[in-house]
Amino acid sequence: MPQEIALYGEFTIKETMMYFGWIFGMESREINERLQFLLNFLDLPSQNRMVKNLSGGQQRRVSFAVALMHDPELLILDEPTVGVDPLLRQSIWNHLVQITKDGNKTVIITTHYIEEARQAHTIGLMRNGKLLAEESPQALLTMYQCTSLEDVFLKLSRKQVQVGANNDQNLTNNISLASLNWSKKDLVSVTEESGVVGLNFHQSKEVLVSDSNGHLDMNRTASTSNGIKEACDDCTNCSEFTTTGKLRALLQKNFLRMWRNVGVMLFIFALPVMQVILFCLAIGGDPKGLKLAIVNHEKNYTNLTYQSCDWKPGCSFENLSCRYLDAVNTSTIVKEYYRTPDEARDAVRMGEAWGALYFTENFTDALVARMALGKDADEETLDQSEVRVWLDMSNQQIGIILQRDLQLAFQNFTKDIFRACEYNEELAEIPISFKKPIYGSNQPSFTDFVAPGVILTIVFFLAVALTSSALIIERMEGLLDRSWVAGVTPGEILFSHVVTQFVVMCGQTTLVLIFMILVFKVECKGDIFLVIVITILQGLCGMCFGFVISAICELERNAIQLALGSFYPTLLLSGVIWPIEGMPTILRYISTFLPLTLATTSLRSMMTRGWGIGEPDVFYGYIATVIWIVLFLTISLVVLKMKRG
Structure with missing residues (x-):
């Protein structure tokens, strides 16, 4: 039993006992019988009360009950009676004395309540990490002619201080138990606590656990749970606990x-x-409401609004700027009109628009002449037939989407005219034909990637x-x-x-x-x-x-x-949000050996390409994950x- 409570607050008393009982290899029936005894003996509340809802003293009693649950041959208790009322403290001591009477159990206790040590067979008085005395309580009282163990401790403490002042050597060399004729055992530094009493109940004359059972020195005795653990590690005849019970307890605890x-x-x-x-919802969708500053200086349309920009459908070559603007994707782009290119560009600089679009005064005539003349078109015709665009590329994704939509709008606008004039609309396509992709689609989704x-x-x-x-x-x-x-x-x-x-x-x-x-x-x-x-x-x-x-x-x-x-x-670095092919060579090698990289490539190959486990890109992802x-x-x-x- 360590000095701290060392229990999980979310467990009930019964669940706590079940947990440790299973770990110690006990059957559920045996645990329940033992639980009822401990509830009555330690005056504990209902077994269904959660540990976190108990008082400090009740929690300490539950911790003590855990130590008693499997009726061990060796009990090492650190401050078991702290926060316990006097009546219950006496009951605990009576029980500890009783279980040691047959000589088959050993109890080692550390406590600050020195007087309660009178019931111990052997006590060890320690101060500043040094063992001052180790003998039966009555022998110490007689030797120092004191009526209480506290007086004995005070005398030993004063003597320790006096010897320490006379000699800077280790106190162990100055006050040995042999020189005081108390014991022939070697002194061992036990703990840095002051006024701690080490107690041992044992009905034989051995002060500590005998060598035949595995020697347990005083240093281990006072080191609470770590000391108990080390003692068990050295024990050659420890009981074997059922693995099934331990796993059952651990799984129940976790769940x-x-x-x-x-x-x-x-x-x-x-x-x-x-x-x-x-x-x-947030990733992969096209941006909405991107403001575009438009300046249209077509003939007779200097002060246009979009609604008054008329154009004739069919095979008509009038007001082509308005016809083009009508083909622009309105779900992405919001058109706002300005008088001059300078005003439109200033709007972009001020953050009021993502781009500026400018049509020259004779855009329609120049565009028709450009299509008609082809290679014979002069520089002025080419210049006047251009749609001039200034974009804010500080946000690359938005800039690329605007470029895409403006180019698609011009392509659709041209196809519509060619179709109305009974021309081959394929002439509006660039002379590069992107066929159906082997994997994915012509309009890939960033979300799918x-x-x-x-x-x-x-x-x-x-x-x-x-x-x-x-x-x-x-x-x-x-x-x-x-x-x-x-x-x-x-x-x-x-x-x-x-x-x-x-x-x-x-x-x-x-x-x-x-x-x-x-x-x-x-x-x-x-x-x-x-x-x-x-x-x-x-x-x-x-x-x-x-x-x-x-x-x-x-x-x-x-x-x-x-x-x-x-x-x-x-x-x-795992290629989750950007391809690792875009990284420097050294960084790519580092990225390959991260836990998520090959697994991401594997899952992406399965989801977007439909590949199976036989493909290396898929197989390596599984192997790498298992290795990690x-x-x-x-x-x-x-x-x-x-x-x-």
């Missing part, structure tokens, strides 16, 4: 923690849906966010160390999280793909099963990356910083084992 945390549940299932919806990478990015980094602090939170609560002590291995911890996250990944993947493919009609030509598999694998990869962060970082804020710090480099999963898991296991050891 209950998620289920009872509304914020986490919303984060798991609502956030990916919201991100998909926002992506599909980005969607595969966005799907994987959402799933990957949501998994990172979920797991990057999981182990840190358990470590800070003390629950992780307590699980180590109970015999849980790093592999079992990681396996339980993998199973839990796999279930989450299935739900997240289903929601993301339903909204992306079925609701927003993102193109998916490939096998939907392969799409689901690569998405889930990427989620597992993100989860394993989160474990690496959680294992390495000691503080939650450091884990958050590392997770956020990895987001943008991965997003920018194995690598991240290996790193996590190594780090956890190092920290546990």
Whole structure:
């Protein structure tokens, strides 16, 4: 029992006992019987009360009950009676004395309540990390002719100060237990706490656990959960706990923690849906309401508004500027008319328009002459027949869309005239024929290009966010160390999280793909099963990356910083929003070895090209993802084992 509570607040008392009981290999029936005894003995409230809703003293009693749950042969208790009322404290001590009478159990306690140590078989008085005395309470009282153990401690403390003032050597060399004729044991630095009493209940004459059971020195005794863990690591005859019970407990813990945390549940299932919806609504659509400043100096149309700019349909060559403007895409472009080119350009400079469009005074005549004369057209005719455009290219995407729409408008305008005059409208096309694309369409959607990478990015980094602090939170609560002590291995911890996250990944993947493919009609030509598999694998990869962060970082804020710090480099370098072919050569090689790069290429090939697993671009994505999963898991296991050891 460590000094901190080391329990999960979202569990009820019964669930807490079930968790540790299963870890210790107990059957559910046995746990329930033991639970009823502990509830009555420790005067605990209803077994259905959550730990977080208990008072501090009740929480400490639950922590004590956890230590007693499996009736261990060795109990190491750190401040078990802090915050406990006197009657219950006496009851606890009576119980501890009782269970040691048969000689089959050993209890080691650290406490600041020195007087309660009178019931111990052997006590150790410590100050400033040095063991001052180790003997039975009655022997110390007789030796120092004191009526209380507190007086004994005060005398020993004064003697320690006096000896320290006389000699700068280590106190161990000045006040040895041998010189005081208390014990022949070597002194060991135990703790930096002052006034701590180390207690040992044991009915044999050995002060500590005998060598035949695995020697346990005082340094380990006072190091709470870490000391217990080290002792068990050295034990050769420890009981073997059922793996099934431990996995059952760990899986229940993970699922209950998620289920009872509304914020986490919303984060798991609502956030990916919201991100998909926002992506599909905000990315890939053509801009609307782009203002275009128009100046039309055609004959008799100096003060035009668009509505009064008349033109005759059919094979007519009058007011061609108005006919062209009518062909401009009005869903994208908003036409605003100005008197002079200077005014139109000033509007662009002031940010009032995205571009300026200018028609010369004899635009129609010059354009007709240009078509009629062909190669014989003079410079003035060519100059007067041009539609002059000044664009604001500070926003490249908007500038390119305006260029596209103005060029398409002129192409459609020319085709309409040729068709009305019974000419071959193909003459209006440039002499480059773009046939039906092998993959994709003649009007590609940026959404279709980005969607595969966005799907994987959402799933990957949501998994990172979920797991990057999981182990840190358990470590800070003390629950992780307590699980180590109970015999849980790093592999079992990681396996339980993998199973839990796999279930989450299935739900997240289903929601993301339903909204992306079925609701927003993102193109998916490939096998939907392969799409689901690569998405889930990427989620597992993100989860394993989160474990690496959680294992390495000691503080939650450091884990958050590392997770956020990895987001943008991965997003920018993985070809999600821009082809990696546009990167410098060195950066392309770096990008290839990132977790999302090959997987994004694989998913994009399946969704837009309809390729199967036999294609290298698809196959490599799966292989790379599996390699990253194995690598991240290996790193996590190594780090956890190092920290546990």
